[in-house]
Amino acid sequence: MTTSTPLLLADLTGVAVFAASGASAAVVKRLDLFGVAFVGFVAALGGGIFRDLVIDEAPPLAFADWRYAATAAVTAAAVFWLHPQLARLRTTVLVLDAAGLGLFTVTGTLKALDAQVPPVGACLIGMLTAIGGGLARDLLTGEIPVVLRREIYAVAALAGSIAVAALDASGHAGAAGLTAAAVFVFALRLVALRRRWSAPVATLRPPRTGTRGTHA
Amino acid sequence: MTTSTPLLLADLTGVAVFAASGASAAVVKRLDLFGVAFVGFVAALGGGIFRDLVIDEAPPLAFADWRYAATAAVTAAAVFWLHPQLARLRTTVLVLDAAGLGLFTVTGTLKALDAQVPPVGACLIGMLTAIGGGLARDLLTGEIPVVLRREIYAVAALAGSIAVAALDASGHAGAAGLTAAAVFVFALRLVALRRRWSAPVATLRPPRTGTRGTHA
Amino acid sequence: MTTSTPLLLADLTGVAVFAASGASAAVVKRLDLFGVAFVGFVAALGGGIFRDLVIDEAPPLAFADWRYAATAAVTAAAVFWLHPQLARLRTTVLVLDAAGLGLFTVTGTLKALDAQVPPVGACLIGMLTAIGGGLARDLLTGEIPVVLRREIYAVAALAGSIAVAALDASGHAGAAGLTAAAVFVFALRLVALRRRWSAPVATLRPPRTGTRGTHA
Known part of the structure; x- marks a missing residue:
């Protein structure tokens, strides 16, 4: 609750860009x-609500x-x-999403460390804070969750x-250091999108019998 | 835990009508x-579990x-x-769902206010308590979440x-006042269903290039 | 946090088998x-995170x-x-999943009882701990949740x-007693799978008018 002003500003900026990403995805659908507002709300606040539940800050900032x-x-x-215009919306969603990813990674990890979560757990909570809203947005709008696509996302x-x-x-x-970390995540995500970087996929030997599930 | 008897009765009635809505939806599927019992359980108790997690009442009433x-x-x-009969079930789900919406809106908002959540947050928690069970029911049974359809639902x-x-x-x-509020939500939802009231949809200028996503 | 060593070992074994089940399902997809690691993480730790949120152990063990x-x-x-090989993976997922089901049922129920949750609630929390990871895995990978299929799963x-x-x-x-309980769940699940045991389905009288939803 005693969030410093810069951290609050970073957090609210993350809320705005993720709300815009969720709302844009909902307009496309x-x-x-009210559906647009709801998806925007979930995309913006879902990750932070999860973070606050996990570090036992009650009620979560989204409600407090x-x-x-x-x-x-x-x-x-x-x-x-x-x-x-519609054609521009898809790019907008991706860029806003990358900005939110960077901001929420930094604020989520910091809040978990402040709540005395050990470093490994704090990194996981920071990552989940950042990807949670987009995951909920994609589940609600029936898209394959961005975190599961063959792209550098959660890893950024x-x-x-x-x-x-x-x-x-x-x-x-x-x-300075925290801003650099946020920009690093943002840039890594954008470069990965532009260059279509992706992580390796498991090689599957051809099955002996015909079976479902071989198609990508 | 020191829930008053009328509030407890309203809450249990909400549990029953949402359980019936979830079970009916599961029978249709x-x-x-056990699948019917599980979907009924989630529809009835999912919203309240979320509410209790958020206001830090542990364990949630559903388990306590x-x-x-x-x-x-x-x-x-x-x-x-x-x-x-099957044909009647769909209407039954809708009416029960509207009744649960009214009851859980009132009990959810009151509990959040009792837990010292500020008014704006308490209204959001009340709304999420009311729509949470139906949202979980729809995600489980593979329906488009009712809250995202072009209908007055979350807004009621x-x-x-x-x-x-x-x-x-x-x-x-x-x-008296609280009963009136519950009946108001129930009636607003039913009238919206019957008259097919809906909120406005964003106008999309035609895209310059053919693109996916333009279909409703 | 003062988990006894045998309980910790049972819990970590459950984490490993559910992580393997989630990762195998993700490889099939x-x-x-990182998608494989993420689905493995969610399948392994999702049920336990839910359990710890509900019994107010913060941060959840998965992060602590x-x-x-x-x-x-x-x-x-x-x-x-x-x-x-791919063809074997599907069987592997099912067997690992059954083993995780048995282990998490026992550790989840015990932890809820230790947290002073009354018996009925503790049984529900134990069941949800056990089925939560598989439910999240199936929602993420777009499968019909195993708990909703016509099989003995949640009931085991x-x-x-x-x-x-x-x-x-x-x-x-x-x-001895707890090991027997875990083996009982594991065996019940495997026998149900092999003999295709399932719970009864509601009989539906044919609708008077043609309507959607009659197909299974």
Whole structure:
């Protein structure tokens, strides 16, 4: 609750960009105003609610501080009325999502460390904070979760959260270091998208008998 | 835990109607007895478990008080053996769901206010308590979540929770006012269903290039 | 946190077998290394995270004790690189899943009883701990949740958790009794799979008008 102002600003910026990503995805799916607001709300606040449940901050900030819900609602409504042309929306979702990924990785990992979670757990919580909203957005709108696609996504968040934990352990978790970590996640995600980087896929020997499941 | 008797009765009635809605939906999907019981259980208790996690009531009432699980199980079993004809089931699900929406909106908002959650957060928690079970039911049975369809659903719950918060703030949260709020949500939802009221949908300018996602 | 060594070993064994089941399911779906690790992580730790949220153990063991995440990650990576031939994977998933079901039923029920949850709630929490990871795995990989298929699954876990609660109430919850309960769930699940045992399905009178939803 005693969140510092820069951390609050980073958190609310993450809420806004994830709300915009969720709302854009919902507009693409032709949901109505409230469906757009709901998907925006879940994408923006779902990861943080999970984080706060896990570190036992009750009620979660999304409910304790009205500025979180208000930021998500205003952003989603703005996307609903002002959204650019459809073809541009898909790119917008991806870029906003990458920005939210970087911001929530940093704030999520920091909050978990502040709550005395050990480093390995704090990195996992930071990653899950960052990917949780997008995961919920994709489950709600019936898309294959972005985290399961063959792209660098969760791993960018995990690398960023390890960087934050290392900065924290070495006493360098100042504004400059944390901003660098957020930008690193954002840039890594965008470069991976643009160059279509992906992680390796398991090789499967051809099955002896015809079976379902061989198609990708 | 010190729930008053009327609030407990309202809560258990909400559990029963949502269990019946979940069980009916599961019967339509031809699930077996335990699948029907499980979907009934999740639809009835999912929203309340989420509410209790968020307001840090541990363990959630669904696990602390055996009457919750027993109400859900008995209702689901009754639906399994006594369910009316298939064609009637779909209407039954909708009406029961509307009743549960009204009851859980009121009890969820009140419990959050009792747990010292600020009004904006309490309204959101009340809404999520009311829509959570139906959302989980729809995700489990592979339906498009009712909350995302072009219908007045979450917004009816939100309006009801704002009414409860206003009654509470003005010292009028007695049995009469709260009953009126629950009936208001129930009636708003039924009228919206019958008149096919819906919220506006974003207009999309035609994309310059052919693209997926334009179909509803 | 003061988990006894045998309980910790049973818990970590459950983590490993569920991680292997999740990773195997992800390999079948052709997910990449990180998708495989993520599904393995969720399948292995999802049920336990839910259990710890519900009994208010914060942070959940999955984040508080690095050995949980490490066990899940190492197992998932091993499956990714060493997985046997595709045709065998499906059977492997089912057997590992049955073993995890038995182990998590026992440890989940015991932990809930230790946290002073009443017996009915503790049985439900034990069952949900056991089925939660597989449910999340199936939702993520787009399969019909195993718990909703016409098979003895959740009911095996529920029978096991009732056995654990009875052993605990009668003062016989020693290593022998608990091992027997875990083996009982495992065996019941495997026999049900092999003999295609299933629970009854509701009979539906034919609808008067043609309607969707009649197909299974």
